[in-house]
Amino acid sequence: xxxxxxxxxxxxxxxxxxxVNGLTFGTDAYLLSxxxxxxxxxxxxxxxxxxxxxxxxxxxxxxxxxxxAVEIQKDFVSLIERNAEINSLSEKVIPLSxxxxxxxxxxxxxxxxxxxxxxxxxxxxxxxxxxxxxKFIARHEVCGDINDFCACASRLLKHGGKFYTVWRPxxxxxxxxxxxxxxxxxxxxxxxxxxxxxEPSIVLVQSTKGASSGxxxxxxxxxxxxxxxxxxxxxxxxxxxxxxxxxxxxxx
Numbered sequence: 001x002x003x004x005x006x007x008x009x010x011x012x013x014x015x016x017x018x019x020v021n022g023l024t025f026g027t028d029a030y031l032l033s034x035x036x037x038x039x040x041x042x043x044x045x046x047x048x049x050x051x052x053x054x055x056x057x058x059x060x061x062x063x064x065x066x067x068x069a070v071e072i073q074k075d076f077v078s079l080i081e082r083n084a085e086i087n088s089l090s091e092k093v094i095p096l097s098x099x100x101x102x103x104x105x106x107x108x109x110x111x112x113x114x115x116x117x118x119x120x121x122x123x124x125x126x127x128x129x130x131x132x133x134x135k136f137i138a139r140h141e142v143c144g145d146i147n148d149f150c151a152c153a154s155r156l157l158k159h160g161g162k163f164y165t166v167w168r169p170x171x172x173x174x175x176x177x178x179x180x181x182x183x184x185x186x187x188x189x190x191x192x193x194x195x196x197x198x199e200p201s202i203v204l205v206q207s208t209k210g211a212s213s214g215x216x217x218x219x220x221x222x223x224x225x226x227x228x229x230x231x232x233x234x235x236x237x238x239x240x241x242x243x244x245x246x247x248x249x250x251x252x
Contacts, residue, residue: 005079010053012060012246014087017079018051025053027223028202031192032118032166033057034246035204038064042113045070045156047100047149052080052093054116059092061246068096068108100144100152111158119149121168146171147178154182157209165207169200185211190218190248194230221251
């Protein structure tokens with residue numbers, strides 16, 4: 001492990017090397033990996049993969065046969081490779097140095113069953129400029145906006161393939177417009193709130209390529225029973241079940 005890096009034990013008994021100046025693993029990534037469904041013979045790609053944490057979590061639960069971790073920053077491509085190695089997941093998690101604005105199914109060698117993405121939430125001119133480029137690129141739409149991520153997912157997916165993404169509720173219109181513009185029909189949506197009194201902080205969306213219109217919006221996922229539990233980090237029963245299984249199967 002090089003200078004400027006740290007190693008952390010995270011969910012699913014994984015060891016994750018992270019850059020001190022990069023984004024750290026958090027709720028968004030874990031919930032997206034849990035929200036994602038696949039099959040042991042299916043092939044997936046994760047766009048803007050960063051440390052590769054979403055592919056690692058999905059691979060650890062054998063959600064896919066193979067997952068391409070697509071990342072534009074060269075240092076992070078190497079980091080994904082090392083994270084796969086230290087967790088004995090190199091056969092399942094394949095780092096891929098590529099730009100989502102140009103990537104096509106032919107570059108991978110086949111159309112995919114699923115694509116995941118935890119894309120940058122913020123427009124380039126919004127918020128304070130991060131001191132470190134790694135964090136700025138991860139948070140802001142420097143190397144592709146939400147339409148670029150949706151367009152890439154559509155190019156990679158076979159007809160009927162699934163696109164799973166996590167996004168900010170205040171920019172939900174941007175996501176839905178981009179999904180439909182790229183033949184990705186939203187089919188399932190779950191808003192996530194810290195407590196029952198809180199506004200949603202993130203939204204999880206599953207879309208299907210080429211599907212007819214008609215979406216199901218689940219009840220909100222409440223992470224903590226109240227503010228006191230939130231301060232203590234105590235999860236609600238629903239959230240506990242999701243974190244125990246890396247799956248939303250128990251959440252109806």
